[in-house]
Amino acid sequence: MKIGELSAIELDQRLRSGLMWRVGPFNVRLRTAIPEFIAPFHRLYAHHRWLAPSAPEVMHFHPTLHPGTGLRRWWRPQVRFELDGLSRQAPFPRDHALPLFEWGFNHGIASRAHQYLMLHAAVVARGAQALLLPGIPGSGKSTLCAALMLHGWRLLSDEFALIAPATGLLHPLPRPIALKNEAIDIIAALDPAARLGPVFPKTRKGRVAHLQPTAASVATEEEPARPTWVVCPKFLPKAKAELTPVPGDFAFLRLSGNAFNYEMKGASGFATVARMIRSCPIQDLTFGDLTAAVALLEAWTRETPPP
Amino acid sequence: MSDRSPGTDFLTAWRTPEAFLSMTVAQQDLLLRVARQHFLLAAFDARLEQAGCREALPVPLQAMLEGIRVFATERERAIRWEINRIQRAFHGTGLPVILLKGAAYHLRALPMAKGRITRDVDLLLPAADLALAEQCLLAQDWSAALSDPYDQHYYRQWMHEIPPLRHRRRMSELDLHHAIVPRTSRLKTDATRLLQAIEPVAGCVDVWTLCTEDLVLHAVVHLFHDGDFQGLGLRDLLDLDGLFQHFATQEDFWARLLNRAAELNLSRPLDHALHGCARIVRTPIPPEILRAARQASPASRMSRRMLGHLMERVIAPRHPDESHVDPLTALARSALYLRSHWLRMPLGLLIPHLARKWARRWHS
Numbered sequence: 001m002k003i004g005e006l007s008a009i010e011l012d013q014r015l016r017s018g019l020m021w022r023v024g025p026f027n028v029r030l031r032t033a034i035p036e037f038i039a040p041f042h043r044l045y046a047h048h049r050w051l052a053p054s055a056p057e058v059m060h061f062h063p064t065l066h067p068g069t070g071l072r073r074w075w076r077p078q079v080r081f082e083l084d085g086l087s088r089q090a091p092f093p094r095d096h097a098l099p100l101f102e103w104g105f106n107h108g109i110a111s112r113a114h115q116y117l118m119l120h121a122a123v124v125a126r127g128a129q130a131l132l133l134p135g136i137p138g139s140g141k142s143t144l145c146a147a148l149m150l151h152g153w154r155l156l157s158d159e160f161a162l163i164a165p166a167t168g169l170l171h172p173l174p175r176p177i178a179l180k181n182e183a184i185d186i187i188a189a190l191d192p193a194a195r196l197g198p199v200f201p202k203t204r205k206g207r208v209a210h211l212q213p214t215a216a217s218v219a220t221e222e223e224p225a226r227p228t229w230v231v232c233p234k235f236l237p238k239a240k241a242e243l244t245p246v247p248g249d250f251a252f253l254r255l256s257g258n259a260f261n262y263e264m265k266g267a268s269g270f271a272t273v274a275r276m277i278r279s280c281p282i283q284d285l286t287f288g289d290l291t292a293a294v295a296l297l298e299a300w301t302r303e304t305p306p307p
Numbered sequence: 308m309s310d311r312s313p314g315t316d317f318l319t320a321w322r323t324p325e326a327f328l329s330m331t332v333a334q335q336d337l338l339l340r341v342a343r344q345h346f347l348l349a350a351f352d353a354r355l356e357q358a359g360c361r362e363a364l365p366v367p368l369q370a371m372l373e374g375i376r377v378f379a380t381e382r383e384r385a386i387r388w389e390i391n392r393i394q395r396a397f398h399g400t401g402l403p404v405i406l407l408k409g410a411a412y413h414l415r416a417l418p419m420a421k422g423r424i425t426r427d428v429d430l431l432l433p434a435a436d437l438a439l440a441e442q443c444l445l446a447q448d449w450s451a452a453l454s455d456p457y458d459q460h461y462y463r464q465w466m467h468e469i470p471p472l473r474h475r476r477r478m479s480e481l482d483l484h485h486a487i488v489p490r491t492s493r494l495k496t497d498a499t500r501l502l503q504a505i506e507p508v509a510g511c512v513d514v515w516t517l518c519t520e521d522l523v524l525h526a527v528v529h530l531f532h533d534g535d536f537q538g539l540g541l542r543d544l545l546d547l548d549g550l551f552q553h554f555a556t557q558e559d560f561w562a563r564l565l566n567r568a569a570e571l572n573l574s575r576p577l578d579h580a581l582h583g584c585a586r587i588v589r590t591p592i593p594p595e596i597l598r599a600a601r602q603a604s605p606a607s608r609m610s611r612r613m614l615g616h617l618m619e620r621v622i623a624p625r626h627p628d629e630s631h632v633d634p635l636t637a638l639a640r641s642a643l644y645l646r647s648h649w650l651r652m653p654l655g656l657l658i659p660h661l662a663r664k665w666a667r668r669w670h671s
Contacts (some may be wrong), residue, residue, distance in 0.1 A: 022482065025367070025370065056331075056332040056333055056368065057332060057365070058332060058335055058365070058368045058371070059336055060367070060371050062340060062627065063414075064628075071557070082346055083626045084340050084343055085344060086344070112371075112374050112375070113374050114375070114378050115371070115374040115377065116374075264377060265377065266380075
């Protein structure tokens with residue numbers, strides 16, 4: 001049963017008492033009575049499965065969105081994010097409840113899901129073969145992964161590469177892709193059918209809108225994929241789309257640097273990254289035009305078969 | 308969900324991890340949240356493993372526990388590395404590395420330390436060595452964690468430790484103590500007697516901990532003096548439960564503990580701690596020991612009972628979905644907070660100190 005199949009009223013009622021739902025490997029029980037949250041959540045998580053209270057499972061995350069305290073309940077109303085009664089995020093204006101939830105949930109995953117090696121990378125896959133796009137914020141990885149998803153690739157994540165060290169496989173975590181500033185208009189222009197959420201102006205990362213993960217990405221969220229290609233994107237205005245191979249030692253740093261818990265995983269983190277750089281071809285990608293970058297990656301991944 | 312308090316199921320499963328397997332999913336879910344809230348999830352996971360229960364759990368639950376286990380393992384590794392760095396900073400000076408609390412439990416490889424999340428390293432030093440130790444650490448990139456001049460003054464003038472230090476790159480916190488109770492405390496206990504009884508850590512060069520009885524008594528004092536009771540209270544009590552149970556297997560442990568408490572003038576807090584553990588966590592303590600501890604304590608019957616009730620109310624975990632605290636618990640918490648300060652310093656110092664703290668809270 002999908003969240004999108006609930007009526008807005010049913011969803012509101014369930015959220016008030018705690019909506020249980022699944023996203024990738026995680027069970028989440030989300031509680032809130034913030035009215036502004038319902039419509040964007042309903043749209044962006046439409047394909048995700050909610051879990052019936054009659055067949056309970058242990059939840060991995062219990063996030064709550066609370067109204068502001070004191071005066072901030074009414075005057076310039078605020079919203080606060082809590083995970084199991086603990087709050088680490090500053091409050092947001094109440095109509096920004098959805099971006100607050102997305103960032104708070106990211107933070108919760110990054111600080112808890114240490115069963116995985118968590119690299120900071122967008123990941124898409126064709127069947128069981130995954131393309132990793134590691135990159136710092138501003139590199140264009142979210143925009144590129146949005147474009148690839150709209151081109152038929154499965155979205156695994158725009159933020160987290162979750163790798164199980166025992167198998168070396170990537171586990172999907174298909175959540176809305178956070179697009180910032182110009183990327184919003186570029187994606188809207190690229191595909192008029194793209195299901196974007198509302199635009200939130202003036203967040204701490206500028207203008208933000210979210211792109212719904214495709215139904216196919218969510219439907220295959222329990223099917224892991226093997227790391228097959230690694231491409232480090234770098235957006236440069238007006239640059240021609242170009243791939244250049246990355247030598248192994250550099251490649252190691254591209255993947256391990258900027259990771260969420262590389263140090264914490266110790267030797268198994270090292271072994272996992274080493275295995276990836278030995279088995280995957282790694283390229284730097286500079287691009288100025290999204291369509292050209294997608295076409296180049298389509299062609300290159302077809303020519304470069306999995307090892 | 309259930310009419311029992313969320314703490315009841317948690318303590319049941321803490322004592323007998325097998326009981327966790329037969330609980331409903333709703334009970335398990337709530338219990339795990341309570342454990343996480345009190346930084347006890349990794350320790351609970353270790354207990355599940357010791358009882359051979361981990362494999363029987365559903366896979367998604369095992370994955371969650373694996374996440375916290377990786378975190379706890381990394382914390383312990385980081386603590387050991389900090390100790391190594393402190394040894395390096397003290398190298399050639401003759402300063403001893405005497406570990407207190409969590410770091411001591413880990414290095415002595417006590418079973419109760421398995422999965423314990425230890426944030427800071429606490430060291431005990433002879434008062435005369437403090438300045439040298441601080442100098443050595445500052446030279447190796449530690450710096451003052453609190454910049455406020457009043458905090459600096461407060462620690463140096465009245466406390467049993469200097470203001471906490473933090474390493475600039477690793478961001479790890481380090482507390483240097485010269486005693487286990489504040490200078491101004493109503494409880495007077497002589498730190499030189501602790502220093503005379505320290506024991507070396509097996510397998511380490513020049514790393515020490517307090518002797519067994521003193522290690523336990525320090526945990527006892529910590530429960531009432533430094534405990535903030537806001538999440539860590541339960542953890543501190545379970546530390547004690549673990550220490551009592553572990554050392555109870557040693558011959559004469561209880562008699563040695565009671566004697567040492569009398570020597571160090573700590574019979575009163577030991578009595579409160581033994582009864583608190585027996586009552587709240589049901590630590591198996593022989594009845595004659597409870598009786599002897601009560602007789603050795605100078606506390607009146609009334610104040611013993613009162614403290615027992617306050618502890619029980621404050622330490623009992625709240626439901627994680629209820630962000631507000633009920634008024635009676637809030638009152639009990641304030642009472643214990645004031646009590647811990649009352650023990651720390653005379654009224655003439657206490658009133659200006661609390662006034663200052665509240666004024667600052669109001670400003671921020």
